[in-house]
Amino acid sequence: MPRLEINRQHPEPRKIERAVSILRDDGVLAYPTDTVYGLGCSITSKKAVERIYRMKRMKPDQPLAFICPDLGDLAKYAIVDDRTYRLMRRLTPGPYCFILEATREVPRILQMKRKTVGIRVPHDEVALALVRALGNPIVSTTAAIEGQPLIDPAEIDETFPGIDLILDGGFGGLTPSTVLDLTGRDIVVVREGAGPVDAL
Template sequence: MVIEINAENPQSRLIARVVESLQKGGVIAYPTDTTYGIGCSIFNKKGIDRIYLLKQREKKKPFSFICTDLSEVARYAKVSNYAFRILKRHLPGPYTFVLDATSIVPDLLVTRQKTVGIRIPDNPICMAITRALGHPIITTSANLSGEEPIGDPFLVEQEMGKQLDLVVDGGILPPDVSSVVSLIGDSPVVLRKGLGDVSWCS
């Protein structure tokens, strides 16, 4: 099922429908500030397993997740003073930041190094969904592992709709990915160059 939501002013009644699906264990596709993502509640183990199958992704590669603001980031990740300054400067934006995980993060989302990837996308729809749900959602690009991300919600529905509970249509998006930056050490390390400018890391 495709639900069209206004990209600039998301309708609260439609956001509520999406959140209801997530609360019931649903897996959805939704717009971010890069391309379309696939997600579910971070506390929905069955949903996370479904996304692994859908993506054909190895279990040893945990998914990142979306937080609504920096205070929520600090609940799920250990944020140093220097990391906080970087997060404050670049979020919301097209970045995934790797940080040390706190104990409340589900094991499925933590790497062997006890780290997590966290996003705060600059997109009103996914921010409204996460805020209304009350806790983070999984974020991973809408594509099979190794293939190009999909920026057209109707293509997402066509290729993946049978394995999803909802596709949130927020318009056509470029097939971009976020830049991934590790903030584990004393200075930022670029793990993947994407849409977000990483010249400040050098």
């Protein structure tokens, strides 16, 4: 599959546009984030979401999160109160994934059984450039095999031959995002990862 080297600090617009055209055509990408490499597609492409499940051999009930460029459209996809919004504003952009109550705008395939959804706003120029240029959220899951993140784009290439494009930003990280469940009164740390939890 094509591997396209990209500048992590200043992503080249023509490379972002190439990647976005693939996303709009039901494609699947691998791309760097502020934590690990992700596999992703447009939130509007059920066909591409199903491809990701097959590529990673994921169970149908395993949730996928999605990336937003900021918290501007948050109310479209999640139900949040003022306290939750203030916390998210403090922690974004950054290495956190927030589990929130989903609205009807979230495609059913991305919702967990209890009608929740995972949302990320990463601190990464490539991921943010992609989602801004696309104009809607990007589904995101760790590029991993048996739970182990793949840090080398060449290894991602070998492991997931069905990907349409890899945006190669060099070696990625090994520690995924911290997952916080914000659906209840108390914050629940579902997975402790790159985002510190001591200041929550």
